[in-house]
Amino acid sequence: MKIIYFAKIRELIGKSEEEISFPSNVKKIEDLIVFLKNHNKIYHNVFENYDFLIACDEELVDMDYEINKTKEIAIFPPVTGG
Amino acid sequence: MIDIKIQSNRFDFSKEIKNFQNNKIDGAVVCFLGSVRDLKPDETLEKLEIEYYPKMAKKVLKETAKKAFNKWSLSQCLIIHRFGELEVNEPIVLVITQTKHRKDAFKANEYIIDFLKINAPFWKKEHSPKGAKWVKQNKRDLEISF
Numbered sequence A: 001m002k003i004i005y006f007a008k009i010r011e012l013i014g015k016s017e018e019e020i021s022f023p024s025n026v027k028k029i030e031d032l033i034v035f036l037k038n039h040n041k042i043y044h045n046v047f048e049n050y051d052f053l054i055a056c057d058e059e060l061v062d063m064d065y066e067i068n069k070t071k072e073i074a075i076f077p078p079v080t081g082g
Numbered sequence B: 001m002i003d004i005k006i007q008s009n010r011f012d013f014s015k016e017i018k019n020f021q022n023n024k025i026d027g028a029v030v031c032f033l034g035s036v037r038d039l040k041p042d043e044t045l046e047k048l049e050i051e052y053y054p055k056m057a058k059k060v061l062k063e064t065a066k067k068a069f070n071k072w073s074l075s076q077c078l079i080i081h082r083f084g085e086l087e088v089n090e091p092i093v094l095v096i097t098q099t100k101h102r103k104d105a106f107k108a109n110e111y112i113i114d115f116l117k118i119n120a121p122f123w124k125k126e127h128s129p130k131g132a133k134w135v136k137q138n139k140r141d142l143e144i145s146f
Helices: A007-013 A029-039 A041-049 B013-022 B054-072 B102-119
Strands: A002-005 A017-019 A053-056 A059-061 A072-076 B002-007 B028-035 B047-052 B076-082 B084-086 B091-099 B122-128 B131-134
Touching: A002 A007, A007 A041, A007 A072, A007 B122, A029 A041, B002 B054, B013 B028, B013 B076, B013 B091, B028 B102, B054 B076, B054 B091, B054 B102, B076 B102, B091 B102
Parallel strands: A002 A072, B002 B076
Antiparallel strands: A002 A017, A053 A059, A053 A072, B028 B091, B047 B084, B047 B122, B076 B091, B122 B131
């Protein structure tokens, strides 16, 4: 699955996008975050210490959102436009 | 009629208003213009960098305008939001709403700018002689109920 990052989260992760394959037990956004936190220390630091929002196929979603039909997941800080 | 523009180029506020008024549909037109502010007296802003998520930003702005259309019977609505590198006093965002009567135009305009502040995927980074830092979301914006 494609994951894209923006703004401070992109800088902290050190890349703007990546393709990640998940194990079958990753069904919801909350599972994905746990999976990424266990993946390495950088992700662990980001998702433990910084505010972030998640959009699946350009829609903001909650942690219990099921990702089986999602094509693109975006992770970014709270927005500051306007 | 909904018009959404996301662009790096500077826009001319007066030209946009004039274009808007050329479509003589309804009588009440309200404009909100947001510009880059300096960080004085504590710091001096060298530039403001705006990053955005293109696909989602366009979608959110369009959906926000549609919601306002249904709520206040708008005849026209224009939203312009910029990205890239901006200097102090440059325009960032423009929202123009048009309705039959002024109250609805004011309410719709406020709704759009308040809604996009907490939902549209844009992020500001301030550059000053002390370094660069991402702007934090204003918690008061989250307290607004829609």
